[in-house]
Amino acid sequence: MSLGIVILGVGRWGKHLVRNFANHPRVHLIAIVDPHQEQLAECRERLNLEENIILTESWYSIREHSSIDAVVIATPASTHYALILDALQLGYHVFTEKPLTLEPTECLELCQLAQQKQLQLFVDHTYLFNPAVEGGKKAIADGAIGNLRYGYASRTHLAPVRQDVDALWDLAIHDLGIFNYWLGQTPICVRAIGNVWLQPEGKMEFPAHEQNNQLPLSDLVWVTLTYPEGFQAQIHLCWCNPDKQRRLCAVGDRGTLIFDEMQPDSLLTLQHGTFKRENINFLPIDIITEKLPLDEYEPLGRVCDRFIESIQTQTPSPISSGWVGLELVKILDALTRSLQQGGENIFLD
Missing domain, CATH: 3.40.50.720 (NAD(P)-binding Rossmann-like Domain)
Known part of the structure; x- marks a missing residue:
């Protein structure tokens, strides 16, 4: 039908x-x-x-x-x-x-x-339907990088520059969604700080919170997410950086999982490596780069x-319902309040 x-x-x-x-x-x-x-x-x-x-x-x-x-x-x-x-x-x-x-x-x-x-x-x-993101979820679940420690992401480019919302609302939702999906959790605390260079007179066109429409349009935003089990992720967002980056990483005690859209021939890689202790020294061992095989389909x-x-x-x-969308908007709203308050920690219910 x-x-x-x-x-x-x-x-x-x-x-x-x-x-x-x-x-x-x-x-x-x-x-x-x-x-x-x-x-x-x-x-x-x-x-x-x-x-x-x-x-x-x-x-x-x-x-x-x-x-x-x-x-x-x-x-x-x-x-x-x-x-x-x-x-x-x-x-x-x-x-x-x-x-x-x-x-x-x-x-x-x-x-x-x-x-x-x-x-x-x-x-x-x-x-969340990208084969590299789905592959990353499986790799973490299979223990490929061991116990999770922290994560980081960069989403930067030179234009387009929005006049209705800032770099946070324009760019962050992708990486927020991926970290939440990989971890199977949502943050309990968030923080954001930003810089304004291009449009100091510009204002947000919507009141995501009572005072948020008074915020100038941040060109650069640094986001910190803290998850229930202590995992922290930092995200770098900027639309006036000619160094275009689309990279997200999760670090564990046995290696790092890397999703890099700027490397189309190796979208998802595992950087294996750990330490061997000799007296007071820590010696890197088992350093291997592994390109993970992925299914081929249009996300x-x-x-x-x-x-x-x-x-x-x-x-x-389970990964794209309205309820999932609600959680991401709640995080963006909390990050906007943190930005407004000069980088204060905002705790989420």
Whole structure:
């Protein structure tokens, strides 16, 4: 049985979603919605879409179409709450870009509504479906690096520079999600400090917390996460660094697990190594670099397929449900409060 789907938004990422859902064997793509007619025309031409797929600039012109089962939302995060709420109230399953919304209270409301109506609320945390991230989860579970000690990540580049949110909200959610997934835990305490260079007059466009919309737009943010068993992770986020990095590591007492997107031929590696003690000296031993074999598939294709599977089995995704999205927004909100308070530790429930 095919599911009728409408896609809202065909920007850079939305086009990839259209491609995947249009070619999914269990999907009937009903309509694509975008306020820019030229985007719709380009999408139809580039993806060679069937003529019976409706292209419209208004969600309200299509929202009560009798064949809709699910709505896919790839619009700016500030629009998510209203669109998701409307779709759930109409009885549709929802797939949304991350973050779920910009407010923890809104996220909770939407999760509870989806649960009450027995609808699937699915957040596109594509990294958690990446074969390297899935491989890292397995390696840690198998004890490949021994007892976990700490982690670190860098997500830097030169542009794009956002004018609505800072580097924290723009970049951090990926690494937060991966650390949580690898550890099977969420932080109990977070801390953030930042620097502003490019837009000292800029302000956040949303009040993620009462005073957060008064924050300037940090170009650099350092994040510290503390997990229940003592594991700490530090994340370096910056959008004005020409040294592009996409690297995340977990360190144990037997080695380091490295996920490096800038090394496409060795996305996931294990750096083995430990010490042998001789008198007062510690001598490195067993130093080996191991490239881990990975399955080959498009992560976004896997994400779209899991959404359809969640609907058809009425089973929320353990790694991409609305509840998972809520936890990540709660962490981002706490980090923003820490940033506002000059790097104070913020404890999470």
